[in-house]
Amino acid sequence: MRREVTLRDVAELAGVSSRTVSNVVNGYANVTERTRVRVQRAVEELGYRPNVLARNLAQGxxxxxxxxxxxxxxxxxxxxxxxxxxxxxxxxxxxxxxxxxxxxxxxxxxxxxxxxxxxxxxxxxxxxxxxxxxxxxxxxxxxxxxxxxxxxxxxxxxxxxDDVAASRQATEHLLDLGRRRLAAIGDQPYATGEAAQLRTRGFREAHEARGLTAREDLIVGTPRFNRKDGAQAMAYLLDRADPPDAVFCYSDLVALGAIHTLISRGLRVPEDVAVIGYDDIEDGAYSNPSVSTISPxxxxxxxxxxxxxxxxxxxxxxxxxxxxxxxxxxxxxxxxxxxx
Amino acid sequence: MRREVTLRDVAELAGVSSRTVSNVVNGYANVTERTRVRVQRAVEELGYRPNVLARNLAQGxxxxxxxxxxxxxxxxxxxxxxxxxxxxxxxxxxxxxxxxxxxxxxxxxxxxxxxxxxxxxxxxxxxxxxxxxxxxxxxxxxxxxxxxxxxxxxxxxxxxxDDVAASRQATEHLLDLGRRRLAAIGDQPYATGEAAQLRTRGFREAHEARGLTAREDLIVGTPRFNRKDGAQAMAYLLDRADPPDAVFCYSDLVALGAIHTLISRGLRVPEDVAVIGYDDIEDGAYSNPSVSTISPxxxxxxxxxxxxxxxxxxxxxxxxxxxxxxxxxxxxxxxxxxxx
DNA sequence: ATGCTGTTTTGCAGCGCTGCAAAAGCGTAG
DNA sequence: CTACGCTTTTGCAGCGCTGCAAAACAGCAT
CATH class of the missing domain: 3.40.50.2300 (Response regulator)
Known part of the structure; x- marks a missing residue:
């Protein structure tokens, strides 16, 4: 494996200083057309390519x-x-x-x-x-x-x-459908769960804005925002005495998991339970049914x-x-x- | 913004050469415990961290x-x-x-x-x-x-x-279900479509192995292996006089798209049309219906x-x-x- | 003491580039 | 012909590290 071509090699061939070659290579001003061409030619003849590592070091x-x-x-x-x-x-x-x-x-x-x-x-x-x-x-x-x-x-x-506003909007959409037993899947009531908490806040605010009260017992936590957690949380909700008629999921993956559970239990989405997600991932647009969502x-x-x-x-x-x-x-x- | 701590700074504090500090930092052999400790201490006192850029250049x-x-x-x-x-x-x-x-x-x-x-x-x-x-x-x-x-x-x-073997296996699975009008979605009969061509080969071989002949007119090409192409190809197939009763899709995304089309046309999967994909992506496990697939x-x-x-x-x-x-x-x- | 071997430490050069400031060139004015 | 200001080119140091080979040291045998 032969040595790589360096600035100095090019300089020598072109008959200029290595600094000038550097100037040409980097497109600095104040290089006469004559020298630029001469250097350019030498660069091509030797197949010179700058050493990024060296440049990085020099430039810090x-x-x-x-x-x-x-x-x-x-x-x-x-x-x-x-x-x-x-x-x-x-x-x-x-x-x-x-x-x-x-x-x-x-x-x-x-x-x-x-x-x-x-x-x-x-x-x-x-x-x-x-x-x-x-x-x-x-x-x-x-x-x-x-x-x-x-x-x-x-x-x-x-x-x-604006997570609160977005969540509020999603929840209001469910309320607009006439649903009244709304669940929320994805709360995370601990220090690192800020995202989740903001969404829960939006969920509550949407209710309040209509003079309703959010059903606190239908707000379910999940450790992560993935399909599995969504599926499990939904199963938990369905096993209750009065299951929800709509669910706000804190991510589309959670929604997909929840829908999976609903369908496999023989329920219809949205007729029996309406579901909305969050994130607008591509999967949601092609799933069965496709998933309503908040699209950032x-x-x-x-x-x-x-x-x-x-x-x-x-x-x-x-x-x-x-x-x-x-x-x-x-x-x-x-x-x-x-x-x- | 003050200057970063260098090897030399540490060397000076520890009263050794910078090369020795380098040896310690890199865990080279042949450093006495005494010096190692001394250098270690200096490293910590100064908060030294090696400069990756310089190391890269030196090591090429x-x-x-x-x-x-x-x-x-x-x-x-x-x-x-x-x-x-x-x-x-x-x-x-x-x-x-x-x-x-x-x-x-x-x-x-x-x-x-x-x-x-x-x-x-x-x-x-x-x-x-x-x-x-x-x-x-x-x-x-x-x-x-x-x-x-x-x-x-x-x-x-x-x-x-082994794409051919895998595709053959997928196809055989469909044949085992008793289906006989098998379609394949995803062929790419041009130089860069080797993956697709191997899968098509497997599709054909599976038929031959059973003394059957693949329906060439049910092999549909797609430019990419995504949901949209799968959905469109499926629509094309359903518009034919004798639509397929099973489909081998060259990726799970294609399968998800195809299933989307099937369901929205009121067909049942797998009762009316069975679908199998390729890649085993997570979506396929949680979709409705979940997608059979080849899992590499x-x-x-x-x-x-x-x-x-x-x-x-x-x-x-x-x-x-x-x-x-x-x-x-x-x-x-x-x-x-x-x-x- | 002296020589020998093996271990530990050191010094220096160099990786290939760019920043900086000085030097050279060049055109115009005095 | 000299001086001046501007543009173009150059030389050198240095970025912070590691490779290499030599130097220093230590332990042991003679």
Missing amino acids: RSGQIALVVPYLDTPYFSELLQSVIRAARARGYNVLIDQTDGDPEHERAFIAHGSRRLLFDGVIFSPLGLDQRALADHDPNLPLVVLGERSSDGTFDHVGI DKEMIATTAVERLLLRIDSPAPPPAVEMRAPHKLIIRESTAGKG | RSGQIALVVPYLDTPYFSELLQSVIRAARARGYNVLIDQTDGDPEHERAFIAHGSRRLLFDGVIFSPLGLDQRALADHDPNLPLVVLGERSSDGTFDHVGI DKEMIATTAVERLLLRIDSPAPPPAVEMRAPHKLIIRESTAGKG
């Missing part, structure tokens, strides 16, 4: 950002991931992915002062296991953008949607997050922390509206 | 591998991705992800002699837009492991499952790929190319067997 930056999410096989995240990669690539950055499984230690390792630090210039982070307080304890020099329901403590940016603008969340992060990376003094709300909308499908 | 390696797949929001890939990350992390490597959208240019850029080259020490690549010939034209110095249905040309390793051992594919790649990266002379077959199994669910 890696040109990479990390995207840290709890689960990659969750459609919501894999759909988001796509948009993040696209946005970052457009700005010349690579994306390093990591899945934490919601493990607090793993999450902490990514935002703490650690040896991985230099591998990325900043982090887009969707926390699950770390609560608000633990989040505050991040490497102060690490540009950080947080996704989801945590709020900013002033040292990082935060991008999310993922593309916007991703591009906003990347933009803010790069701004943070590039600015010498940390810019003021920003709270950003991406828009969302209610999408009505068969699981609440029935067949067309 | 990046400690990263790239995983290049066509689509990240396809559950098959996002599930695979997880396992790859886990396996790589266990061996001290980070994973850089890229999605190509099946664009041949984009794919080529990743395996060709290019400036990104140094960013990763090797690539695990699932080609879609590049055919066998284009694949051969990769940077010979790039350790490469290819996933899917291409076969190796001797310059890279290949990991996949993804965990094994991922770990094998990573292992081979690292072997290739670490060995001075390129090891001989290997063709590896991961096991698969037939999973029978409601879409062929009905409710349990």
Whole structure:
């Protein structure tokens, strides 16, 4: 395996200094057309390609950002991931992915002062296991953008949607159908369950706004937002004396699990039980029945997050922390509206 | 922002040479307990963390591998991705992800002699837009492991499952149910459609093995293996004079799309039409009806790929190319067997 | 003491690039 | 012909680490 071609090799062939070659390669101003052409030719003749590692070291930056999410096989995240990669690539950055499984230690390792630090210039982070307080304890020099329901403590940016309003909207939709025994699946009444709690709040507020009272006994918790938990929670609800006639699920996966249980028990969706989800993943649009849902603008969340992060990376003094709300909308499908 | 602590800083404090500090930090042998402790203490006192960028340059390696797949929001890939990350992390490597959208240019850029080259020490690549010939034209110095249905040309390793056998098994399962008008959805009769063609071959062979003949007019092509294409192809099949009584879909997403069409037309699955998919994605297990499928051992594919790649990266002379077959199994669910 | 062997520590060069500031070139004005 | 300001090119140091080979040390036998 022969040695790689270096700047110096090109310089020698072109008869200029290696610094000039660097200038040409990086498209700096103030290079005469004459030399530019000469260098360009030498570059091509030798098949020179810059050594990213050396450039990184010299510049003290890696040109990479990390995207840290709890689960990659969750459609919501894999759909988001796509948009993040696209946005970052457009700005010349690579994306390093990591899945934490919601493990607090793993999450902490990514935002703490650690040896991985230099591998990325900043982090887009969707926390699950770390609560608000633990989040505050991040490497102060690490540009950080947080996704989801945590709020900013002033040292990082935060991008999310208005969960309370969205949940309220979803619940109101169920009430509009005339349903009155509404269940909610997905509550998480502990420090790291902020997202869930906001949705529960929206669920309650929707009732109150109509002079109704949410049935507290129909609010069921789940450890995760996946199909299995949804299926189990639904089974639990159906085994009660007075099962619900509508269910607000805190994610589409939960909704899919719940629907699976309903159908296999011979119930009809939405006739017997209407179901609405949250996240607008692709599966929900093609399932039987298709799933009504809250659709956050993922593309916007991703591009906003990347933009803010790069701004943070590039600015010498940390810019003021920003709270950003991406828009969302209610999408009505068969699981609440029935067949067309 | 103050300067980072370097090896030299630690060396000074500990009263040893910077090389010794390096030895301690990297756990090299031949360091006396006395010095190790002294250095260790200095490291902690100063909060030293090695600069990965500098290490990379000095060692001429990046400690990263790239995983290049066509689509990240396809559950098959996002599930695979997880396992790859886990396996790589266990061996001290980070994973850089890229999605190509099946664009041949984009794919080529990743395996060709290019400036990104140094960013990763090797690539695990699932080609879609590049055919066998284009694949051969990769940077010979790039350790490469290819996933899917291409076969190796001797310059890279290949990991996949036996598509023909698996497809045959799926088809035989449908025949065992007594169905005789079998359709196949997903054929791609062009250079980059090797995966599809192997599945079609298996479909035909299953018929032949029983002295039957596959209905060529019921083999439908699709540009991609997603829900929408599955839904459309199914609609096309149902509009025929003699619609099929069973369908072999070349991916679970295609199957989910097909089932969606069937149900919305008022047909019963599997009573009227039995459906089997391919890939064993999680959705298929919780859909209504749940989807019978061919389940490739993804965990094994991922770990094998990573292992081979690292072997290739670490060995001075390129090891001989290997063709590896991961096991698969037939999973029978409601879409062929009905409710349990 | 001296030589020998094996272990531990060190010094230096160099990975390939970019930042910085100085040097060279060049055109115009005095 | 010299001076001045601007553009273009250069040289060098240094990013922080590791590879290599030499140096220092230690233990033991002679």
